Amino acid sequence: MHKILEKKLLRPPDVFFYKVSAPQVAAKAKAGQFVIIRLHEKGERIPLSLAGIDPAGGTISLIVMAVGKTTGEMAALKEGDEIRDVCGPLGNPTHTENAGRVILAGGGFGIAPLYPIGKAFREAGSRVVSVMGARSKSLLIYEKEMRDISDKVLITTDDGSAGMKGIITDALKGELESCGADTVMAVGPAPMMKAVCEATRPFGVKTIVSLNAIMIDGTGMCGGCRVRIGDKTKFACIDGPDFDGHLVDWDGLINRQKMYKAEEKESFEAWKKRHNLS
Amino acid sequence: MAEEKKPKKLNPKRTAVQEQDPALRRRNFEEVSLGYSAEEAVLEASRCLGCRNKPCVAGCPVSVPIPEFIAAMVSGDFAEAYRIIRSANVLPAVCGRVCPQENQCEGACTLGKKHEPVAIGRLERFCADWRMKNGARAVPEPAAPTGMKVAVVGSGPSGITCAYDLARLGHKVTMLEALHEPGGVLFYGIPEFRLPKKIVTAEIDTLRQMGVQIMTNAVAGKIITLEEIMGRFDACFIGVGAGLPRFMGIPGEDLNGVYSANEFLTRTNLMRGYLFPEYDTPIRTGKRVAVIGGGNVAMDSARTAMRLGADEVTLVYRRSEAELPARAEEVHHGKEEGLRFEMCTLPTKIIGEDGWVKAIECVRMELCEMDQSGRRRPNPMAGSEFEIPVDTVIMAIGTGANPLLTGTATGLVLNRGYIQADPETGKTSIPGVYAGGDIVTGAATVISAMGAGRKAARAIHEYLSSMKR
Numbered sequence: 224m225h226k227i228l229e230k231k232l233l234r235p236p237d238v239f240f241y242k243v244s245a246p247q248v249a250a251k252a253k254a255g256q257f258v259i260i261r262l263h264e265k266g267e268r269i270p271l272s273l274a275g276i277d278p279a280g281g282t283i284s285l286i287v288m289a290v291g292k293t294t295g296e297m298a299a300l301k302e303g304d305e306i307r308d309v310c311g312p313l314g315n316p317t318h319t320e321n322a323g324r325v326i327l328a329g330g331g332f333g334i335a336p337l338y339p340i341g342k343a344f345r346e347a348g349s350r351v352v353s354v355m356g357a358r359s360k361s362l363l364i365y366e367k368e369m370r371d372i373s374d375k376v377l378i379t380t381d382d383g384s385a386g387m388k389g390i391i392t393d394a395l396k397g398e399l400e401s402c403g404a405d406t407v408m409a410v411g412p413a414p415m416m417k418a419v420c421e422a423t424r425p426f427g428v429k430t431i432v433s434l435n436a437i438m439i440d441g442t443g444m445c446g447g448c449r450v451r452i453g454d455k456t457k458f459a460c461i462d463g464p465d466f467d468g469h470l471v472d473w474d475g476l477i478n479r480q481k482m483y484k485a486e487e488k489e490s491f492e493a494w495k496k497r498h499n500l501s
Numbered sequence: 502m503a504e505e506k507k508p509k510k511l512n513p514k515r516t517a518v519q520e521q522d523p524a525l526r527r528r529n530f531e532e533v534s535l536g537y538s539a540e541e542a543v544l545e546a547s548r549c550l551g552c553r554n555k556p557c558v559a560g561c562p563v564s565v566p567i568p569e570f571i572a573a574m575v576s577g578d579f580a581e582a583y584r585i586i587r588s589a590n591v592l593p594a595v596c597g598r599v600c601p602q603e604n605q606c607e608g609a610c611t612l613g614k615k616h617e618p619v620a621i622g623r624l625e626r627f628c629a630d631w632r633m634k635n636g637a638r639a640v641p642e643p644a645a646p647t648g649m650k651v652a653v654v655g656s657g658p659s660g661i662t663c664a665y666d667l668a669r670l671g672h673k674v675t676m677l678e679a680l681h682e683p684g685g686v687l688f689y690g691i692p693e694f695r696l697p698k699k700i701v702t703a704e705i706d707t708l709r710q711m712g713v714q715i716m717t718n719a720v721a722g723k724i725i726t727l728e729e730i731m732g733r734f735d736a737c738f739i740g741v742g743a744g745l746p747r748f749m750g751i752p753g754e755d756l757n758g759v760y761s762a763n764e765f766l767t768r769t770n771l772m773r774g775y776l777f778p779e780y781d782t783p784i785r786t787g788k789r790v791a792v793i794g795g796g797n798v799a800m801d802s803a804r805t806a807m808r809l810g811a812d813e814v815t816l817v818y819r820r821s822e823a824e825l826p827a828r829a830e831e832v833h834h835g836k837e838e839g840l841r842f843e844m845c846t847l848p849t850k851i852i853g854e855d856g857w858v859k860a861i862e863c864v865r866m867e868l869c870e871m872d873q874s875g876r877r878r879p880n881p882m883a884g885s886e887f888e889i890p891v892d893t894v895i896m897a898i899g900t901g902a903n904p905l906l907t908g909t910a911t912g913l914v915l916n917r918g919y920i921q922a923d924p925e926t927g928k929t930s931i932p933g934v935y936a937g938g939d940i941v942t943g944a945a946t947v948i949s950a951m952g953a954g955r956k957a958a959r960a961i962h963e964y965l966s967s968m969k970r
Binding site: 247248251261265266267268292293307308309310311312313367439440441443444445446447449450451456461472475478479481482483486487489490495 | 679680681689717718719723724727744745746748749754755756757758761762763764767768771772773777778779780781782783785856903904905
């Protein structure tokens, strides 16, 4: 059992921040790793990126957008409530050594896991530029945190309510043209990461992505998270989650993420009906 | 003077066991075999010849004193029969259900030369179930604490056996399990209809009552390295199994609707996907399912797909039915439940439409000369290509060694990913580190893993005793 020590609404109406007690996980976790949680006896196991690691405090931070049954249930949890299972740290840490000038590209609430990653790059001696995109200013999260660990921050919004008007790849291309980079790291929804990889490809800059595949165990046992990387099949859980974005079969990944769309909807609707939510 | 018993006429057939009607059970997850009644058990036990040379015992990987426990059953003393079995086998309720008896005890039974062998597995199961129903479960009194601490990594058959033996000897055992539920393959792999999970849970509870501490969600290699384990414990047993699923490497394996057997069974058993949406984890079968492979895992997957509501389930195996590695009883049960068998058939391609499986393309095989395994080598027949329309494909073609723990264990000598260990003691290249089960031998049986766990426990006990001196 893992107590929720802190919970806040990060971005209305549905993105939440949680600080969870998990001393053993926090003692071992490194930037870029993830955990698998299960809320209760009948719950599913879902992978969540680490948005913060505090070994001294024995806590980890998680950011969750309530888009389905499990995340909806999580949104209903309060400070002091408990999460039944937290398994981790899983996956390999992000390689942060000798990265040179690094551009972090974060889309949506994918910005959150970039925070510990950027911090680790910075501590390893990299210069960090963060490029954050959102539809509008009110949807932007983790801006202060990213400023804390970045040498430069570029913000794009679709409506121009903050930073430059446009999408994240516009700012990314501009930055690559004007200043260049040794490494680009992208975290976010698969279509966003795919777009980032297409944007960086002409520049020939190494582009690392953190893949969010469907998983059960997270230990290499089920093979559900398999993804084509170049001409090889890899498991996102034990071979990743970080991969060379220019080698990822994005369409294959995006297709596999849709495997349970119908069931996810069924489960969410049934749950909302039970709880009189619309 | 004792009453002279007349020699009974030996029944050449084994006593039949009650089973769920195939037409019903193919759609439910209740256990297939209902087990013997006490009368049936005694009747079957009385078929044992009690032969002197005991070939059955030699055929058992953990040397259960079979004629002795059967003799106790004949005299109606089921408690004693259970005690005798348990002296050699920690998990009789499990082994009675899942051991490949036809290759072990029953395969060696003298009676089997002319008639049907004694149904040893069913008798073992009866005793274990009888014990569970009648009175408190036997929790052995551990020896006085030795002050020694042992880590057991993995809570499957080898780990359970090793932990049990070590705890009984007075050592303090901590068990690490990566999943949220202990039991390993007994929990996530073998389906409810063949091994009810309450049996596994009861065995795990016995360990807890003996003082074994079980840490779930503890992925060794991630939350703790082998080096750190050896810093905190006096010895370690590694029984992490061979959990990495293999795929065939044919086109289309990444389509939606293609599962590894591990994923398919884990979603169903561990996550209770068959109770979706009451339980949150979904599983998909569609109407037509092909299972690739011929072992117990393939049979379990195929029969699970049937129970999840598939109309047509086809087992696709590259050799002939005679070579099927699955337990004979499972093949028999599967046939009764309506599984289709496409033998001497090899999938060459999975055909998709809009990202989903639509069919598998196969080629017929002919069996040629014997290969190294003593089985006839299958070769594709030119021009025999054909398609099977399916919605779901389940790959049950074996597993490999998981690198999570071994990859971080410096100094641990491996052999193609598997741990190199002495087959008699489980001793590895690192002092105090022992290993057994599938992570040493590659995928094998529950009982052979238990045998390895027992041998390692003995060796660890000797090692710890020598340390003390």
